[in-house]
Structure formats: structure tokens, C-alpha cells
Amino acid sequence: xxxxxxxxxxxxxxxxxxxxxxxxxxxxxxxxxxxxxxxxxxxxxxxxxxxxxxxxxxxxxxxxxxxxxxxxxxxxxxxxxxxxxxxxxxxxxxxxxxxxxxxxxxxxxxxxxxxxxxxxxxxxxxxxxxxxxxxxxxxxxxxxxxxxxxxxxxxxxxxxxxxxxxxxxxxxxxxxxxxxxxxxxxxxxxxxxxxxxxxxxxxxxxxxxxxxxxxxxxxxxxxxxxxxxxxxxxxxxxxxxxxxxxxxxxxxxxxxxxxxxxxxxxxxxxxxxxxxxxxxxxxxxxxxxxxxxxxxxxxxxxxxxxxxxxxxxxxxxxxxxxxxxxxxxxxxxxxxxxxxxxxxxxxxxxxxxxxxxxxxxxxxxxxxxxxxxxxxxxxxxxxxxxxxxxxxxxxxxxxxxxxxxxxxxxxxxxxxxxxxxxxxxxxxxxxxxxxxxxxxxxxxxxxxxxxxxxxxxxxxxxxxxxxx
Ligand SMILES: NC(=O)c1ccc[n+]([C@@H]2O[C@H](COP(=O)([O-])OP(=O)(O)OC[C@H]3O[C@@H](n4cnc5c(N)ncnc54)[C@H](OP(=O)(O)O)[C@@H]3O)[C@@H](O)[C@H]2O)c1
Numbered sequence: 001x002x003x004x005x006x007x008x009x010x011x012x013x014x015x016x017x018x019x020x021x022x023x024x025x026x027x028x029x030x031x032x033x034x035x036x037x038x039x040x041x042x043x044x045x046x047x048x049x050x051x052x053x054x055x056x057x058x059x060x061x062x063x064x065x066x067x068x069x070x071x072x073x074x075x076x077x078x079x080x081x082x083x084x085x086x087x088x089x090x091x092x093x094x095x096x097x098x099x100x101x102x103x104x105x106x107x108x109x110x111x112x113x114x115x116x117x118x119x120x121x122x123x124x125x126x127x128x129x130x131x132x133x134x135x136x137x138x139x140x141x142x143x144x145x146x147x148x149x150x151x152x153x154x155x156x157x158x159x160x161x162x163x164x165x166x167x168x169x170x171x172x173x174x175x176x177x178x179x180x181x182x183x184x185x186x187x188x189x190x191x192x193x194x195x196x197x198x199x200x201x202x203x204x205x206x207x208x209x210x211x212x213x214x215x216x217x218x219x220x221x222x223x224x225x226x227x228x229x230x231x232x233x234x235x236x237x238x239x240x241x242x243x244x245x246x247x248x249x250x251x252x253x254x255x256x257x258x259x260x261x262x263x264x265x266x267x268x269x270x271x272x273x274x275x276x277x278x279x280x281x282x283x284x285x286x287x288x289x290x291x292x293x294x295x296x297x298x299x300x301x302x303x304x305x306x307x308x309x310x311x312x313x314x315x316x317x318x319x320x321x322x323x324x325x326x327x328x329x330x331x332x333x334x335x336x337x338x339x340x341x342x343x344x345x346x347x348x349x350x351x352x353x354x355x356x357x358x359x360x361x362x363x364x365x366x367x368x369x370x371x372x373x374x375x376x377x378x379x380x381x382x383x384x385x386x387x388x389x390x391x392x393x394x395x396x397x398x399x400x401x402x403x404x405x406x407x408x409x410x411x412x413x414x415x416x417x418x419x420x421x422x423x424x425x426x427x428x429x430x431x432x433x434x435x436x437x438x439x440x441x442x443x444x445x446x447x448x449x450x451x452x453x454x455x456x457x458x459x460x461x462x463x464x465x466x467x468x
Contacts (some may be wrong), residue, residue, distance in 0.1 A: 003067070007070050008070055016069070028050055074102075078097060103182060122174065137168070191330050197326075338357075
């Protein structure tokens, strides 16, 4: 009898199944298209890893309570698949949704399946194909007793944090796990866009070749923000074209796809009144990238002066400043994500532990980085602190802010689009300005709508006859 069933043999399901079997778990797998299951079993099947052509056969071969991990396309497909599996499961069995589901769907599904006696457990999985095979970061949410039933099994397959702990923890009830995964992806969007902007500054502002770009990313990778995304930034800049001459990146079409988790994060930030400048800028950058023919046409219509590289500071001077600015923007991407998680904990009444979240993101996942040990220590020492109030964050951003000012002035001059670097600076200036310009907004609002205003010099709510 199998310890675990996996339904859905896309890249993630296949690699998680191999991971679990490699670690001694007995795994049964099923896929809608049976030929894909058969090919997979031909390549990787063993006594530990067996395939089934029907859900009935799969479910009949599981230990009780039955534990079925769904790794199917998020959205309607998850509902359809869950209905089919739910029909053959028994009371007390568990379905785990490892897809990138919207947390509100998880809340709905949990209630729906609970009413039928089957437990629904929402679990974010990060790390892509390689993480799924070698050890992902898992972000589970659901009933504590279901966590108890799954914990030993999940601990076997996950990545390790920097101190050797398991990159999994119970995050809270119903949608908490998928929410944390959503915010993880939002941070990922912002960091990736910041890295892409640094690349664009090098390529378009300075006309640097791949070797110099690689050297820059190697320096970032060796610095305090070093991690998976900085490492692969170095790798992709230094990869030769396997279908022609030159560098592979130079032949890649400049339109970026998206599957929704970044947009969900931006929308959630708006809903909860958290400043989501960086993730929103990153989503918008993908949106503008997607209309490549339109951009090419407008580049001609709005023809602007080619960047005058002669008036830019020498690259040797700019490189360390760009690195510090990039590191500041990356740090702010984490800060923005943690601020959203803090607000969500309150809004949805989830016991989100930011130190634990910083810990489970240290291995396996896409945003893993050395800096997460600092976030972990910072939140462990001050669990209720706002991210920007942590002393080490203050020190780092005091250094990064002038660099962001220099770099964004430079990119404005060179006409290089850097929405996340610029947004990071503007977000940070807004949050660290003692007297904002909102008194002007209040003046306008009170003038046209009698919306009233408060004063600095006395208590109360006031309305004035402006202009009289
Ligand atoms: N790829 C990543 O890096 C990554 C990382 C984290 C999380 N995720 C999430 O993990 C889940 C699996 O991702 P994936 O990349 O491995 O594969 P995917 O392409 O998102 O999904 C593939 C699976 O969904 C099934 N499927 C698709 N349309 C279906 C339909 N109309 N009815 C029934 N089944 C259908 C496929 O069955 P057939 O083979 O029969 O088409 C296959 O089993 C997704 O929710 C994804 O968002 C992915």
C-alpha cells in the first residue's frame, strides 16, 4: 500500500513523485492522459513508484487515511479533478492541493470538501522542477490535525534551511499556505524585474558585453543578497546560443509571460491597504513587455535620443553603485512582501510567523537567499516589528538609498526603463518622509467636497472656506 498518491504528472508532479520515492516513500501516481503516466513509469517506475490508469485503482492502493497530492493546473482543473477524486475517497481522507491556487479558492474548497468528510489541505510548493526533485520549500495551510497526519511525510521531501532545518512549517488554517506562496511569488516578480533592470542598464546604458554582465552578477551573487536568482542571473548572461552564434539571451524574445500570482499579490496589497509599489511595477513591466510589436512601432514614433553613454559616469564607478541600488531594491521587495503578510495575518486572523516564513524560504524556493537568515533573526527578536523598522534593514537601506538616487537619475538620463528600481526609491522616500505632500491633497478634497481635514496645531476635524 502506498504512503502517498500524486495526481497530475506535469513537471512538478513527476519530480515530486521521484523525490518522495527516492526518499523511501511508497508513491502511486495517476495522470488524466494515461500515456504520460505510462511513459513516466517506464522511465522512473520501481517498487516504490507505481502508476495507475484509474482514480479508483489508485485510491484502492493507498494506506488510510488516504493522502492524495494534486499537482494539476490551477483554477477550474483543480476543482474538476478534486470532484473526481473526492467521489472515490472516504471520510477522513486527505486531498492536498500543491498547485498555485488562489487562497480564496482554497478557503472555499476546504469548506466544500469538509462538508463531505474529506479534508482539503492547501499547500504552496516552490522551487520549480529542480526543487520538486531535490527538495522544495513547502508552505502548507489547513487544519492542525491534518498537518499532524502529513508532517512526517512532508519533512522527508523538503529542502533544508541554512541551519539544517526542514523548509516546511504549518502556516495557519485554510488559505494561509497558498497566501504565503502567493506573496513569495510576488517578491519573486519584483526581484526578477530588478535584476532584469540592472541587466538593461548594462546592456542599453553602457553597451556592456556578456562577460562584464556576468562579472556584475557574480559580484551581486557573492554579496549580502546572494541566492538562487542572483546565481542564475550570472548563468543566463554567460550562456552561449545553442542554436547559433553569440549569446543566448540576445536571441530570446523580450516578452515575459505570467500566470497570475504576481497580479494576485498586487491586488491583495491594494485590498489590504499595503503599499505594493514593487510587485505592481513588476507586473506592469511584464504587461508592457507582452506587446512587443506595439513597442517596436512606438519606439519609432516616439524616437528618442540614443543614450549618450559618453556623459554617463564610467562603468567602473557605476558598477558598485548599481550593485548597492539593486541590493536595496531586492531588500525592499522582501520588506514589501513581509508587510503584506503582516497585514494579512491581521485581516484573515492567521498566526503567520514571519521568522518561520523567513526560515522556510531559505532552501528549495526561488527567492532563497542568504539575506533570509537576517530576516529570520530580525523577526525572531522582534516578532511584531514592521519590516522597515528592523535595525539591520534601516542600516542597509540608509546605504542603498543614495545609490538608488544615483542610479535612477542615471537611468532617467539614459532613457532606460527601470520601474522597480525607481519604484523602490519612490516607495522608500514616501515611507521615510516626515512631512508628506498629503496636506495638499486634503486641501483639494476639503475645497471641492468638504471632506474635512485635521490640523497639526489643534485637535478636531475642520472644514474651511478655501479661497475666501
Ligand atoms: N512549474 C513550476 O515551476 C511550478 C512551481 C510551483 C507550483 N506550480 C504549480 O504546480 C501545479 C502543477 O504544475 P506543472 O508545471 O507541473 O504542470 P501544469 O502544466 O500546471 O499541469 C499539468 C497537469 O494538469 C493536468 N491538466 C491540465 N489540464 C487539465 C484538464 N482540463 N483536466 C484534467 N487535468 C488537466 C495535466 O494532465 P494532462 O497530462 O492529461 O494534460 C497534468 O497532469 C500547477 O498548479 C502549478 O501552478 C508549478
